[in-house]
Amino acid sequence: xxxxxxxADVVIVGLGxxxxxxxxxxxxxxxxxxxxxxxxxxxTATDFPPSIDTDxxxxxxxxxxxxxxxxxxxxxxxxxxxKALPSRDxxxxxxxxxxxxSGTHWAGMAWRFTPFDLQxxxxxxxxxxxxxxxxxxxxxxxxxxxxxxxxFYDRFEKIAGVSGKAGKLNGQVVEDGNPFEGNRSSEYPLPxxxxxxxxxxxxxxxxxxxxHPFMVPAGQASKAYVNPLGVRMGPCTYCGYCLYYGCGxxxxxxxxxxVIPALMQRENFTVLTESAVTRINKAEDGKTVTGVTYIDRNxxxxxxxxxxxxxSAFQMQNVRMLLLSKIxxxxxxxxxxxVVGRAYSFQTVSGATLFFEDEYLNQFIGAGALSQQVDxxxxxxxxxxxxxxxxxxxxxxxxxxxRPIGNADALPPNTPRWGKDWKKAYTxxxxxxxxxxxxxxxxxHEDYYLDLDPEYKDSNGNPLLRVTYDYNENDRRSAKFVEDxxxxxxxxxxAKLVLGTNATTTSYSPYxxxxxxxxxxxxxxxxxKTSVLNRYQQSWDAHNLFVLGASSFPNNAxxxxxxTIGALSLWTAKAILEQYLKNPGPLVKV
Amino acid sequence: xxxxxxxxxxxxxxxxxxxxxxxxxxxKGGQPWEPGKVxxxxxxxxxxxxxxxxxxxxxxxxxxxxxxxxxxxxLSVSGKEAGCATFVDRQLxxxxxxxxxxxxxxxxxxxTAEQGPQEAQxxxxxxxxxxxxxxxxxxxxxxxxxxxxxxxxQDQVLHAMEAGKFDLGPNVETxxxxxxxxxxxxxxxxxxxxxxxxxxxxxxKMIGFPGxxxxxxxxxxxxxxxxxxxxxSLIDNSL
Ligand SMILES: Cc1cc2nc3c(=O)[nH]c(=O)nc-3n(C[C@H](O)[C@H](O)[C@H](O)COP(=O)(O)OP(=O)(O)OC[C@H]3O[C@@H](n4cnc5c(N)ncnc54)[C@H](O)[C@@H]3O)c2cc1C
Ligand code: SF4
Numbered sequence: 119x120x121x122x123x124x125x126a127d128v129v130i131v132g133l134g135x136x137x138x139x140x141x142x143x144x145x146x147x148x149x150x151x152x153x154x155x156x157x158x159x160x161x162t163a164t165d166f167p168p169s170i171d172t173d174x175x176x177x178x179x180x181x182x183x184x185x186x187x188x189x190x191x192x193x194x195x196x197x198x199x200x201k202a203l204p205s206r207d208x209x210x211x212x213x214x215x216x217x218x219x220s221g222t223h224w225a226g227m228a229w230r231f232t233p234f235d236l237q238x239x240x241x242x243x244x245x246x247x248x249x250x251x252x253x254x255x256x257x258x259x260x261x262x263x264x265x266x267x268x269x270f271y272d273r274f275e276k277i278a279g280v281s282g283k284a285g286k287l288n289g290q291v292v293e294d295g296n297p298f299e300g301n302r303s304s305e306y307p308l309p310x311x312x313x314x315x316x317x318x319x320x321x322x323x324x325x326x327x328x329x330h331p332f333m334v335p336a337g338q339a340s341k342a343y344v345n346p347l348g349v350r351m352g353p354c355t356y357c358g359y360c361l362y363y364g365c366g367x368x369x370x371x372x373x374x375x376x377v378i379p380a381l382m383q384r385e386n387f388t389v390l391t392e393s394a395v396t397r398i399n400k401a402e403d404g405k406t407v408t409g410v411t412y413i414d415r416n417x418x419x420x421x422x423x424x425x426x427x428x429x430s431a432f433q434m435q436n437v438r439m440l441l442l443s444k445i446x447x448x449x450x451x452x453x454x455x456x457v458v459g460r461a462y463s464f465q466t467v468s469g470a471t472l473f474f475e476d477e478y479l480n481q482f483i484g485a486g487a488l489s490q491q492v493d494x495x496x497x498x499x500x501x502x503x504x505x506x507x508x509x510x511x512x513x514x515x516x517x518x519x520x521r522p523i524g525n526a527d528a529l530p531p532n533t534p535r536w537g538k539d540w541k542k543a544y545t546x547x548x549x550x551x552x553x554x555x556x557x558x559x560x561x562x563h564e565d566y567y568l569d570l571d572p573e574y575k576d577s578n579g580n581p582l583l584r585v586t587y588d589y590n591e592n593d594r595r596s597a598k599f600v601e602d603x604x605x606x607x608x609x610x611x612x613a614k615l616v617l618g619t620n621a622t623t624t625s626y627s628p629y630x631x632x633x634x635x636x637x638x639x640x641x642x643x644x645x646x647k648t649s650v651l652n653r654y655q656q657s658w659d660a661h662n663l664f665v666l667g668a669s670s671f672p673n674n675a676x677x678x679x680x681x682t683i684g685a686l687s688l689w690t691a692k693a694i695l696e697q698y699l700k701n702p703g704p705l706v707k708v
Numbered sequence: 709x710x711x712x713x714x715x716x717x718x719x720x721x722x723x724x725x726x727x728x729x730x731x732x733x734x735x736k737g738g739q740p741w742e743p744g745k746v747x748x749x750x751x752x753x754x755x756x757x758x759x760x761x762x763x764x765x766x767x768x769x770x771x772x773x774x775x776x777x778x779x780x781x782x783l784s785v786s787g788k789e790a791g792c793a794t795f796v797d798r799q800l801x802x803x804x805x806x807x808x809x810x811x812x813x814x815x816x817x818x819x820t821a822e823q824g825p826q827e828a829q830x831x832x833x834x835x836x837x838x839x840x841x842x843x844x845x846x847x848x849x850x851x852x853x854x855x856x857x858x859x860x861x862q863d864q865v866l867h868a869m870e871a872g873k874f875d876l877g878p879n880v881e882t883x884x885x886x887x888x889x890x891x892x893x894x895x896x897x898x899x900x901x902x903x904x905x906x907x908x909x910x911x912x913k914m915i916g917f918p919g920x921x922x923x924x925x926x927x928x929x930x931x932x933x934x935x936x937x938x939x940x941s942l943i944d945n946s947l
Binding site: 161169174179181200201206207209217312314353358359378383388390414478479480526535537541545 | 733735736737740777783784803807808809810812817824825826863870894895898902903915922932933935
């Protein structure tokens with residue numbers, strides 16, 4: 119017999135950035151909200167004190183905070199002719215596994231996408247014509263514009279305590295900011311982080327090439343800060359134990375530090391931890407959902423009924439949950455029809471590896487997002503006429519802390535990997551080796567998609583998500599272009615050895631160096647034939663189901679995704695509170 | 709693997725030291741933490757002496773390998789002296805050796821390089837089989853176990869393994885086993901001494917890594933300078 123909990127106004131699946139931001143808005147408006155979270159409760163003071171946190175083997179090498187593949191992984195193949203196999207060990211498709219989700223261990227690069235990134239189809243066709251679009255590319259607008267999202271980006275940055283410098287404020291270009299960014303209505307809540315030797319070298323080199331370097335907006339508090347929810351953050355100490363770690367100083371922007379302390383004071387909020395949702399329950403009429411089914415830590419099955427279901431379980435998991443619950447038509451790569459799992463994409467990464475001769479880069483000092491970047495070659499910031507691709511990359515260096523174990527192979531080519539020569543080379547490279555990272559745009563392609571694996575199952579016996587993916591022609595051309603630009607900057611920085619890197623010269627593998635930013639699969643848009651969600655991230659198929667996260671992105675920008683998923687979550691919260699509650703039903707009519 | 713066995717391997721997760729433990733199931737009305745009652749979960753304390761997984765002979769072989777991977781020179785003590793074999797022994801006895809975090813349900817099918825490792829054996833099992841195969845092969849070629857070879861001969865064998873040109877028999881993929889050894893020995897040399905290796909923070913002193921330090925604000929103005937920070941660790945604070 120199934121156990122049934124009392125009905126809630128809203129049930130939220132997954133308490134990461136998306137889940138906690140929307141929970142904060144909805145509970146503040148008085149709704150009774152229950153969040154169901156698969157991972158355990160985490161507490162800064164007990165789980166990440168400096169005496170626990172400063173441990174590369176535990177947190178970075180063994181990734182002890184992340185969802186173990188043993189609990190759930192994905193299967194993977196490069197194309198539909200292959201048999202997909204489970205990714206058994208830690209790989210790029212890493213997911214959060216605690217209250218706070220991936221926002222607990224992320225690096226904190228806290229971006230906005232540009233106006234172009236949200237309307238890539240309209241703007242590409244207007245500037246270059248349809249011929250610019252490589253065959254098979256899925257290029258579509260999001261249904262929401264940058265100007266509509268701007269106030270929500272602004273609120274996200276204030277909640278998260280982002281450190282940065284505006285580049286375009288109320289229509290004015292500001293010096294030392296990013297002149298290519300979308301217009302901002304206010305300055306970042308905190309000034310940029312301090313620069314390091316590495317970021318100074320990059321800044322000077324980029325300037326000498328006529329480019330426009332700036333400090334990347336960072337989810338590390340450059341000063342003590344109190345956010346609009348009344349939560350205090352301490353100043354970042356540049357410890358470098360940031361990406362893959364929690365922050366023991368309450369300095370890194372995270373749901374744990376910035377939102378959950380306020381949320382937990384609300385009587386109308388409950389979180390059920392160590393409880394994995396297995397299905398979204400559909401109503402008999404097929405037009406709505408009634409709540410979720412989950413398994414608690416004792417293996418007991420429960421039902422949590424609710425008036426509204428918010429799915430915010432991370433991009434991959436959102437798509438999987440829709441497929442498991444049979445909501446929306448799955449994508450068929452042969453007939454190219456259906457939408458769930460369609461428009462899955464990743465990120466096109468290329469850049470350069472640098473070795474200096476006689477530097478003290480001291481890269482152990484830093485923070486997850488302590489970076490200088492140029493956007494001169496990102497998005498549609500340069501003329502693509504005749505180039506045969508769209509998009510580009512943000513090109514950056516990052517001083518994020520050193521990894522003695524993780525960097526042991528970061529050596530000039532042909533260096534022995536052990537013995538006296540390795541020791542000597544590593545001792546030198548530890549101070550002198552670094553890299554330029556071109557974090558690229560990606561546009562989905564009709565050959566690549568997500569569906570359920572026919573064979574492999576998770577620890578609860580439910581099918582794993584199957585990833586069918588490889589880089590497409592647009593990715594390859596843009597990556598090459600970005601690689602060449604990165605090499606130019608590396609040379610201008612004065613590095614003795616500059617070697618281009620390019621993830622797209624081989625087939626994609628979840629084990630190869632790239633980014634963590636998987637997107638799409640349950641995208642928002644203007645047409646139910648090519649999207650799962652409308653412009654408010656509301657399901658076209660069940661109007662009381664809202665799906666939040668990077669699963670909504672039809673394409674990826676040359677930035678990290680979280681600022682945008684945060685803004686979209688707040689945008690959806692407002693639509694629920696101001697439109698949906700008064701008049702439950704589809705918010706967009708087709 | 710059958711579902712039952714799989715569940716018991718998940719149960720290993722629950723009792724392990726590094727994977728989050730249960731705290732509260734329904735959290736409501738404030739954070740489930742009271743000031744002054746910090747229940748910091750320390751790592752399992754390193755046990756003095758004694759082997760936890762490896763046999764003495766296996767331990768000696770790993771030590772010999774660590775000595776070749778990281779020879780003593782003017783930069784540091786050797787990997788063996790730094791405790792890399794002790795590190796490997798403890799890792800194999802714990803979550804890593806048991807493959808607690810990796811996905812271990814069948815079928816195990818060899819796929820493309822892009823699809824990554826499809827290992828049916830745990831790292832602990834792979835060491836047991838691999839080290840025995842290594843001795844069997846050196847016996848064939850030199851009539852000695854690996855640990856008894858001269859340093860030059862050991863280097864020769866390791867180079868051949870790295871290149872995938874040393875036959876370790878039908879049960880061991882030489883190159884894959886070599887990579888596991890190199891990965892773990894380096895981890896032992898470069899990780900915090902709390903795990904049994906990196907004795908006296910030898911590697912951190914060598915590369916100039918300050919270790920378990922959490923506040924560098926005072927050093928930020930010294931850009932591009934040699935800082936000579938005395939490292940510190942979670943266990944052996946040499947200050
Ligand atoms: C190593 C790493 C570094 C990153 N760095 C950056 C960065 O610098 N900048 C940036 O913008 N982005 C970065 N990201 C991405 C960023 O972390 C994510 O975009 C963001 O945290 C996603 O938020 P979310 O709320 O959608 O999902 P998550 O934060 O992943 O939250 C989802 C939650 O749902 C829970 N959950 C999943 N399935 C279930 C289920 N079935 N039942 C119940 N609960 C479930 C999970 O346990 C998790 O807590 C990084 C990601 C990684 C992995
Ligand atoms: S670098 Fe700053 S924000 Fe990151 S963990 Fe250290 S103190 Fe926290």
